[in-house]
Amino acid sequence: MGAMRAPCALVFALLIACGGSPSDPADAGAVIDAAITPAIECVRPFHGEMVLDEPMRPIPFVAAIRAPGATSARVNDVAIAIDANGLVTTEIPVRFGVNDVEVEVDGVRQLCTFVVAPAFAATDGDDPRVGTTALLQIGGSGVDDGDDDTTLGSLDDVLTRAGTAGLIAGALDVGLGSFVFDVVPCTTDPGTGCSTGPQVMFTTIDLDTSMLGAPEESELSVVDGGLRVIARSRDLRLGVHVVGWTYEAHMVCDDVTLECHPVGPDFDSMGTVELDLEITTIVDVGLDGATPTATTRTIEAVRITSVDVELPDIHELIRDPIVGSLRSQLPSERATASARDDLGDAYGEGVRALVEGLLRGLETPLARGSLSVPSYAGATTELRLAATPTRIEASAEHGLLLGIRSRYELMGDAVRDGGRGIALESAAIDVDTMLHEASRSAVSVVALNQTFHALHRAGALDGVVAPDMVVAPDMVVAPDMVVAPDMVVAPDMMRLDATVPPIASVDASGVSLMLGGMTATFDGPAPYGDGLRVRFSALARASTVSSGADPSFGGIELTELRVAAEGRAMSSAETATVRAYVAVLSHFLASSLLDRSQPALPAPTLRAPSTITIGGRALSTGIAEGTQLGSAPTWRAAEGRFESSGAFREL
Missing domain, CATH: 2.60.40.10 (Immunoglobulins)
Known part of the structure; x- marks a missing residue:
C-alpha cells in the first residue's frame, strides 16, 4: 500500500x-x-x-x-x-x-x-464509509397525484392498480373469509348503537366477505416514519347471516286452512348488507440491515356508514325492528369492534405487503447486467454495478427518502493496485430542502470517481494512443494560451500511463476533472525524438451538463496545466511546442473520460412488483414485470452531486 x-x-x-x-x-x-x-x-x-x-x-x-x-x-x-x-x-x-x-x-x-x-473507500466489497451515493426523494404528487391509475404517476396509483387487479380483495379473502363479530345485547342504552323501540337480541352475526372487492378510492400521504393510507369503498355488498330473538312474537293464521303458527321471537335468516367502508392504516417503513421492510404501525380507524340491510327470509311482522336494529349496530364502534379489527388487520396486511414489495424493488437499472465502458486508449472494460439499499425514511417534511450505495466491480482481473481505494470527500447525500416537485433524484460525484478508479485498476487508462484519435474543438482554452489543434506539432505515436486515477468534483457551476500522474512517451519529429517521456497534469472544467439519463458535459476548458520532460532540459520553443500538444491531449482525455468512459448515472428507481405473496398465495398486482418508477432525468450540477427533479412516473 x-x-x-x-x-x-x-x-x-x-x-x-x-x-x-x-x-x-x-x-x-x-x-x-x-x-x-x-x-x-x-x-x-x-x-x-x-x-x-x-x-x-x-x-x-x-x-x-x-x-x-x-x-x-x-x-x-x-x-x-x-x-x-x-x-x-x-x-x-x-x-x-x-x-x-x-x-x-x-x-x-x-x-x-x-x-x-480525508477518507478512502475500499475497492473490494461494500464499504459503509461511502454512505449513500444515490437518492430518490418522493413527495407531494409523487406520493398521491389525485388521479386514476391509467398511468403510474404516484405511489397511490400503484395501490389503486393493485386493488383493481384483486390484490387487496385477495388479501381480505386470505385474512377474513367468513367471520363472526361479537354482538352486543340490544338495550335502550345509546352506547350499544341500537335503536329505541322494540328490542332485538342478536346471538350471531356472520358476514360473508367472499364478495368483498377492492377499495374504490384511496389517499396516500407521508407521515414521520411511514405512510398513511385511507381506503374507501362505496356501496360494499356483503352476505349476512343473523340469529337471535325479539321481544315480540306474533301468531299468523292461514285464511284458508285456518292453521296458525308463531312468528318470532326467534329468527335465523340469510340476507345482504350494503354499506360504505373507510379504513385508515399507517405502515412504517425502514431497513433491516440492507433489506427494506414495511410493518403495520396501527389501524387508525375502520368506519362503517350508510348501512342498508335486506333480510327477505324474515316475516314482515318482525322484519323491520330486526333490520333497524342491525342497521344501527353495524356502524357502532362497540358493537362492531371485532369486525373492524378483522377488516383492518386484513386490509392492513395487504397494504403492508404491497409497500414492502415496492420498497424491495429499490435498485438502479444499471445493476441488472455488465457494463461495457470504453476508454480513450481503445480498451473496453467490463464492469458490474452493485447497489446496496442504505436509506429508507419517511418524513412529513421531506417525503419518502430512498437511498442506495453504489460500487463498481471489475469483471476481469485488476492490472493496477488500487492503493488506499477511492478518494472520498463528502460521500453521503443529505436532504436539506423541501421538495416542491413530485420527485427528485440525486447522484453523488462519488459514483463518477468509482468508475474512474475501476478503469484505472483495470489498466484501461494505459496504452498506446494514435495521435489521429485525439480530437478536440477548434480552440482549446488553457492557462496562458488558446491552442488551435490543427496548428500544433503532434507526435507520430504515444503511450499513456496513469499513475493515479482521475478524480472529479462537482458544484453548482459545473464539473471539475483532475488528471494527474499522467506520463506520455512520445515518438516523432522534433522536439519528441525517440521516446520523449513527459509527465503532465491538468484540471479540466466542464461548465454545462446536458439533460437525459446519460448526461454529457460541454464547455470544457483547462484551468490548470503542468508539463515536465523527464531528465531533459528543453528550450523555451521546445517547451511551448510540447505544452501546446499536451493541452490538446488533456482536453481530449477530459472529454473522453467524462462522456465516453462514464455510464449513465446510477439513479435509484423502484421496480414495481408484478405479484405479491400473502398467506402463501401469489396475488397479481396488475403491473407488468420490470416496470420501473422514478424521477424523469433532467440532470443539473449541484454541490457534490448531480440532481434531477420533476415528475414521478414510469421510466
Whole structure:
C-alpha cells in the first residue's frame, strides 16, 4: 500500500543524492561528472501516493536531488536549499484530490503527483464509509397525484392498480373469509348503537366477505416514519347471516286452512348488507440491515356508514325492528369492534405487503447486467454495478427518502493496485430542502470517481494512443494560451500511463476533472525524438451538463496545466511546442473520460412488483414485470452531486 512504501523511497532517494550505491567499491571516492543531467526523485509523498490527510492544510514535502554543483531547487516556483543529503524539504498546502508539486533544478523539471483525501473507500466489497451515493426523494404528487391509475404517476396509483387487479380483495379473502363479530345485547342504552323501540337480541352475526372487492378510492400521504393510507369503498355488498330473538312474537293464521303458527321471537335468516367502508392504516417503513421492510404501525380507524340491510327470509311482522336494529349496530364502534379489527388487520396486511414489495424493488437499472465502458486508449472494460439499499425514511417534511450505495466491480482481473481505494470527500447525500416537485433524484460525484478508479485498476487508462484519435474543438482554452489543434506539432505515436486515477468534483457551476500522474512517451519529429517521456497534469472544467439519463458535459476548458520532460532540459520553443500538444491531449482525455468512459448515472428507481405473496398465495398486482418508477432525468450540477427533479412516473 502507498503509506508503506515511503521508507523504501527515502532510502532510494538518499542513494540518488549520494550518487550511487555504497555497496559498489568502485564508487567509493569517485569524482562526480559535472555534466550529469540533474535527477529529481519524489520522496514524500512519493509519486502516485495516496495520502490520508485533511485537505486545505500544509503537509511535508521531500524530494531528492542529484545535481552536481546545485545548491537550491525551485519547488512550485519557490527556491528551497538542497541540504547535505541532497534533499529539499518544505511544506505545501494541499487540496482534496490530485495534487502536483513541480520541482526544477538547472532547467530540468519533474512533477510529483499524489492524491489527498480525508477518507478512502475500499475497492473490494461494500464499504459503509461511502454512505449513500444515490437518492430518490418522493413527495407531494409523487406520493398521491389525485388521479386514476391509467398511468403510474404516484405511489397511490400503484395501490389503486393493485386493488383493481384483486390484490387487496385477495388479501381480505386470505385474512377474513367468513367471520363472526361479537354482538352486543340490544338495550335502550345509546352506547350499544341500537335503536329505541322494540328490542332485538342478536346471538350471531356472520358476514360473508367472499364478495368483498377492492377499495374504490384511496389517499396516500407521508407521515414521520411511514405512510398513511385511507381506503374507501362505496356501496360494499356483503352476505349476512343473523340469529337471535325479539321481544315480540306474533301468531299468523292461514285464511284458508285456518292453521296458525308463531312468528318470532326467534329468527335465523340469510340476507345482504350494503354499506360504505373507510379504513385508515399507517405502515412504517425502514431497513433491516440492507433489506427494506414495511410493518403495520396501527389501524387508525375502520368506519362503517350508510348501512342498508335486506333480510327477505324474515316475516314482515318482525322484519323491520330486526333490520333497524342491525342497521344501527353495524356502524357502532362497540358493537362492531371485532369486525373492524378483522377488516383492518386484513386490509392492513395487504397494504403492508404491497409497500414492502415496492420498497424491495429499490435498485438502479444499471445493476441488472455488465457494463461495457470504453476508454480513450481503445480498451473496453467490463464492469458490474452493485447497489446496496442504505436509506429508507419517511418524513412529513421531506417525503419518502430512498437511498442506495453504489460500487463498481471489475469483471476481469485488476492490472493496477488500487492503493488506499477511492478518494472520498463528502460521500453521503443529505436532504436539506423541501421538495416542491413530485420527485427528485440525486447522484453523488462519488459514483463518477468509482468508475474512474475501476478503469484505472483495470489498466484501461494505459496504452498506446494514435495521435489521429485525439480530437478536440477548434480552440482549446488553457492557462496562458488558446491552442488551435490543427496548428500544433503532434507526435507520430504515444503511450499513456496513469499513475493515479482521475478524480472529479462537482458544484453548482459545473464539473471539475483532475488528471494527474499522467506520463506520455512520445515518438516523432522534433522536439519528441525517440521516446520523449513527459509527465503532465491538468484540471479540466466542464461548465454545462446536458439533460437525459446519460448526461454529457460541454464547455470544457483547462484551468490548470503542468508539463515536465523527464531528465531533459528543453528550450523555451521546445517547451511551448510540447505544452501546446499536451493541452490538446488533456482536453481530449477530459472529454473522453467524462462522456465516453462514464455510464449513465446510477439513479435509484423502484421496480414495481408484478405479484405479491400473502398467506402463501401469489396475488397479481396488475403491473407488468420490470416496470420501473422514478424521477424523469433532467440532470443539473449541484454541490457534490448531480440532481434531477420533476415528475414521478414510469421510466
